[in-house]
Structure formats: structure tokens, C-alpha cells
Amino acid sequence: MDFSWTIVVAGALVGLAVGLTGMGGGALMTPIMVMFFGVNPTAAIGSDLATSLFMKPFGAAVHQKAGTIRWDIVRWLLPTAVPAAFAGALLLQAFGDGEELQTRVKYVIGGALLLAVVGMVARMWLDRRRGLGSGAAEDADVRVRPVATLLIGLLGGLVVGMTSVGSGSLIIVMLMLAHPRLRANHLVGTDLVQAVPLVGAAALGHYLVGDVSLGLAGTLLIGAIPGVLVGALLSTRVSGPALRWALVVLLSGSGLAMWGLGGIPLVLVCLVLAAVGVAVTLRTRRTDAALPGDDRTAAPERTPTMTA
Numbered sequence: 001m002d003f004s005w006t007i008v009v010a011g012a013l014v015g016l017a018v019g020l021t022g023m024g025g026g027a028l029m030t031p032i033m034v035m036f037f038g039v040n041p042t043a044a045i046g047s048d049l050a051t052s053l054f055m056k057p058f059g060a061a062v063h064q065k066a067g068t069i070r071w072d073i074v075r076w077l078l079p080t081a082v083p084a085a086f087a088g089a090l091l092l093q094a095f096g097d098g099e100e101l102q103t104r105v106k107y108v109i110g111g112a113l114l115l116a117v118v119g120m121v122a123r124m125w126l127d128r129r130r131g132l133g134s135g136a137a138e139d140a141d142v143r144v145r146p147v148a149t150l151l152i153g154l155l156g157g158l159v160v161g162m163t164s165v166g167s168g169s170l171i172i173v174m175l176m177l178a179h180p181r182l183r184a185n186h187l188v189g190t191d192l193v194q195a196v197p198l199v200g201a202a203a204l205g206h207y208l209v210g211d212v213s214l215g216l217a218g219t220l221l222i223g224a225i226p227g228v229l230v231g232a233l234l235s236t237r238v239s240g241p242a243l244r245w246a247l248v249v250l251l252s253g254s255g256l257a258m259w260g261l262g263g264i265p266l267v268l269v270c271l272v273l274a275a276v277g278v279a280v281t282l283r284t285r286r287t288d289a290a291l292p293g294d295d296r297t298a299a300p301e302r303t304p305t306m307t308a
Contacts, residue, residue: 003219007037012223015055017247019231026052026164027116028247029220030109031254041105042092043213046206048164050217052199055224056167060196063189070182070190072144073175077194081153081171082201088161089205110258112163117251119166119173124244126176128284148178153194161202167195245277 014028026048033044063069095104156171172191176182206212253270261269 003215004037007216007219008223010036010223011051011220012227014220015224015227015229016231016234018055019228019234026160026167027113027251027254030164031113031258033216034106034109035254035257039213039216040102041109042102042206042211043216045092045105045109045162045164046089046203046211047213047216047220049160049199049203049206050212050214051220051224052164052167053196053203054217054221055228056192056196056199058225058228059192060189063185063192066185066189068183068185068189069193070144070186071193073149073179073190074194076144076146076149077153077156077171078197079153080150081157081194081198084154084157085161085198085202086205088158089202089211090209091158092162092211093209106258109163109165110255112159112165113251113255113258115159116165116170117248117255119170120244120248120251123173123176126173126180142179142182145178149175152178157198157201160198161205164199164202167191167199171195245274245281248277249273 010032011029014032017028029048029051030041030044033039033047034041039047060069092101092105092108095101095108152171152174156166156174159166159170171194172187175187175191179187203212249270252273253266256266256269
């Protein structure tokens with residue numbers, strides 16, 4: 001693919017969203033490449049994974065310096081996540097070939113996007129519950145749950161390998177459910193570090209079957225890396241809940257479009273979700289404003305986050 005400034009801008013916008021919200025990288029990049037740039041779905045998945053492989057270490061370095069990585073959890077995630085991601089990339093070939101494969105992959109991506117939306121909404125609800133519940137104090141020393149963590153790696157790795165979606169939006173939610181009292185910044189740092197070998201294994205699988213365009217990945221990185229850094233710098237100054245609801249609307253619309261929904265029904269669904277997001281955000285702000293200063297809990301993500 002020839003160099004294109006529009007692809008550079010798309011990479012920058014996705015990187016900005018990732019830096020601001022801590023999620024949405026693969027869930028945004030892959031459908032953008034498919035729907036707006038006409039990239040076939042399997043090549044979009046492989047190229048997005050290659051882009052993420054070079055983008056994620058920037059966030060990992062931030063969390064390593066801050067000491068917000070639970071290496072014991074990482075060690076229990078990787079034994080299943082890495083081989084599952086590699087297998088997921090190869091498993092796509094079982095869906096068929098040619099136009100049939102691309103059509104089926106669109107449905108798989110659409111399902112993963114909608115699953116990511118469920119995960120994002122669940123994470124917002126859990127963040128809110130953790131912030132207000134007096135008995136839900138965060139703890140950096142929560143004991144790892146080996147069996148649950150291995151299963152999270154298996155499921156998350158498979159989804160990421162097949163769709164490039166989920167290394168930030170799905171796995172972090174499952175980690176939160178398995179370790180509900182773990183500090184939010186430790187969740188983000190842990191998820192980010194394990195995602196580096198995870199997307200590396202998935203990218204390798206797609207490269208071996210010829211689904212990675214290095215030119216496309218390089219063009220995306222030109223915009224994505226500075227976008228991520230700027231987003232991280234802005235992350236403590238912009239309303240996280242508002243941005244996440246914007247992602248919910250965008251990802252829901254993308255997922256449903258991948259499933260063939262279009263026209264007025266798609267617009268109506270997006271408008272309803274946007275209205276719900278505005279209402280929930282305004283209600284949250286009013287609730288926070290009514291709390292005494294000592295009772296307010298800081299937002300769970302103060303460390304710059306760069307997951308996808």
C-alpha cells in the first residue's frame with residue numbers, strides 16, 4: 001500500500017484515543033482500515049497487531065518506571081495467552097478462503113467489537129462501584145488467582161489472535177473481575193505488559209500466513225506513536241467517562257455495521273447509546289459534586305494508559 005497521510009491521521013486519532021482512555025486500539029484500528037480504507041479484514045487484523053506490537057512498549061515503559069506492574073499475574077497469563085494468540089491467527093484459515101473468508105472474518109470482528117463494548121461498559125460500572133463502595137478499597141497486594149488467570153489468558157489470547165480486538169478492552173475487564181480489589185493502575189500496567197508478547201505472538205501467526213502489510217503498519221505507526229504519547233499527557237485533564245462512552249457508541253456502530261446493519265436503524269442505535277452516555281455522565285458528575293471532599297475517590301486511572 002502506498003504512503004497515505006489519511007492513514008497517518010487515522011493512526012494518530014486511534015493512538016490519541018488509546019492514550020486518553022486506555023482501550024480501543026485494535027477495536028478502532030481494524031474497523032477503520034476495513035470500512036474507510038478498503039483493506040481486506042485479515043490484512044487489517046495482521047497489520048493492526050504489528051502496529052500494536054511497536055506501540056505498546058511505550059506504555060509498558062511508563063508503568064515499569066512507576067512500579068505498577070504485577071509480574072506474578074503476568075507470569076500466570078502468558079503460558080496460555082501467547083500460544084492461544086498464535087493459534088487464533090492460524091485458526092482463521094479454518095473459516096474458508098478468498099471472499100468467503102473475508103466475509104466470515106467481518107462477522108467475527110463485529111462480534112469481537114460488540115463484546116469489547118460489553119467489556120467497556122462493565123469496566124465503567126466496576127470502576128464506579130470500586131470508587132464509591134466503602135468495602136471495595138483497592139489493594140496492590142491482592143493474591144493472584146492462578147486458574148482464573150490462566151483461563152483469562154486462554155480466552156483473551158484466542159480473541160486477540162483472531163480479531164486483534166481485546167488486548168486492552170477485554171482482558172483488563174476479565175482481570176478486574178478475577179481480582180476485583182486490585183488497584184486500577186496495577187490492572188492497566190499488568191495488562192499492558194502481558195499484551196506485548198501476546199500481540200507479538202498473534203502478529204507472528206498472521207505474518208506466517210501472509211496477513212501482515214508492513215508498509216501499512218509502518219504508515220499507521222507514524223501517526224499512532226505520537227498520538228499515544230499526546231493522549232497519555234492529556235489523560236489526566238480530560239473526562240475519562242465521557243471519552244469511554246464516545247468509544248462505546250463508535251464501537252457499537254462499527255460492530256453492527258460489520259454485521260450488515262446500516263441506514264436509519266444503525267443511526268437510531270447510535271443515537272440511543274449516545275443519549276444514555278450523556279445521561280449517565282451527567283448523573284455521575286452530579287453525584288460526585290454532591291459528595292464531601294473527603295469522601296470522593298480519585299479516578300481509578302491516574303497513570304497514563306496506553307493499552308489497546
